[in-house]
Amino acid sequence: MPHAARPTVTLHDVAAAAGVSVSTASRVLGGSSRTVAPEYQERVLAAAATLRYTADASARAMRRASDSITLIVDDLTTPSIGMVVAAMEREARTAGAFVTVSSTGGTPDRQLETVRRLRALRPRAIVLTSSRLDADLVGGRLLGELRAYERDGGRVVIVGDTDMPFDSISFDNHAAARALGAYVAETGHREVVILAGDVARANVTTRATGFIEGLRAGGVAPDSIRVVHCEVSRRGGSEAIRGSLGGFTDVDAVLAANDLIAVGAMSALRAAGVSVPADVSVTGFDDIQLAVDVMPRLTTVALPLADAGAEAIRLAVREGTEPAHLTMSGHLVVRDSALPRTRPR
Structure with missing residues (x-):
């Protein structure tokens, strides 16, 4: 008589049992070259052994195949975005990753569709930059897609004002x-x-x-x-x-x-x-x-802007699980195009 099939144990189950993020469990069990603290590694390996977790070889190969960090922007033609992307690329190289860029025109529907398509490519992290990204955009579906991506082991960083529960960098x-x-x-x-x-x-x-x-x-x-x-x-x-x-x-x-x-x-x-x-x-x-x-x-x-780009990458590859919310300030630079007025008005 055939034995009953053993319930499938997922990476999420292992991560929950070990008390770590899915991305940390993935690095331990997926053979990543990125360092994981010894205490976390021991907890993940113990949980995997207890639960009799067996990694899916094809899924592991997919995870290894993509070490990209995807930047989703409103408009690629602006010089300010160029400064952010250049800084991201420099910082990503130090983390053993590379940056890909997608443009949406700033429309919520295209932002949603872009995230949906990118999830299938399994990037290491998604960084979205826009003037404002709210949780209720397109009926909350963008937030839902990003949460699903995070549950699958990805990381989300937003550069701009937002009320979403992810790492974020805003400007005052x-x-x-x-x-x-x-x-x-x-x-x-x-x-x-x-x-x-x-x-x-x-x-x-x-x-x-x-x-x-x-x-x-x-x-x-x-x-x-x-x-x-x-x-x-x-x-x-x-x-x-x-x-x-x-x-x-x-x-x-x-x-x-x-x-x-x-x-x-x-x-x-x-x-x-x-x-x-x-x-x-x-x-x-x-x-x-x-x-x-x-x-x-x-x-x-x-x-x-360059600092924000570099910091976005550091957030994207960090180990922490609690979202970080950073606010960056600008400063006045006085040059030649503004002249004090002394004549009476």
Whole structure:
């Protein structure tokens, strides 16, 4: 009479019995070259022996075949993302991994579909970067996919604002923007245009709010602050200025939500015969390489974008099980595009 089939023991069962993460159990039982603390290794091996766990050879081969860390971004063409990716690649090499990149255009449906497809490729970790990723996106399905991927032994890191229960790195856009607005006010500017970018983008919207608070705290009247929304690009800044030129008689400062918008604004002002900074000061945000390549060099807020990229990789390969939530701050960089105003208004 045939014996009853022994219940299948999974890697999740072993990890639970050993009190470690699935990724740690996988490294011990899957022959990974990555070091696991001796106490964890002993616990995993003991649990596997007690439960009579047998690793599936094909699944183990799949785990070994992919040591990639996948970055999912909104837009690959922006210089700020280029800084993040370069730093990720440098840090990944030190961890014996490599970085692949996918672009979604920032739409929740494409983010969801990208995660679904990537799960089948079994990357070592998924890093998502976006201005904001909420747990209720697409009815909570994105969160569900990421949790399922994590249960399978992967790790999730989010670079941007989020309420999801994964490792995350965010930027204090509001405080840095408030400091820039205060600086512009303190240097005598009293008629200001804010090029606020796309209202649907959380990071630039937060910056615009910070600009306004800093300006008002520095004495700029509310009715002397105009907010203009535009595409978050060099073209967006240029078109916003061209569309507002008729009202530029008294404006003495333009605050842009990022450096690309600021560079486009300076180009349009120059084409209209308006001198920067003699007639109008212009500021940006991010401190990409272009900020020091343009003339005049751009006054801006420097965000630690490279640091965020490197830290995202360190989080992706660490052993800890509790999510880490880091906030990085920017700082004001004063260059040539903003000139103190001493003339009476």
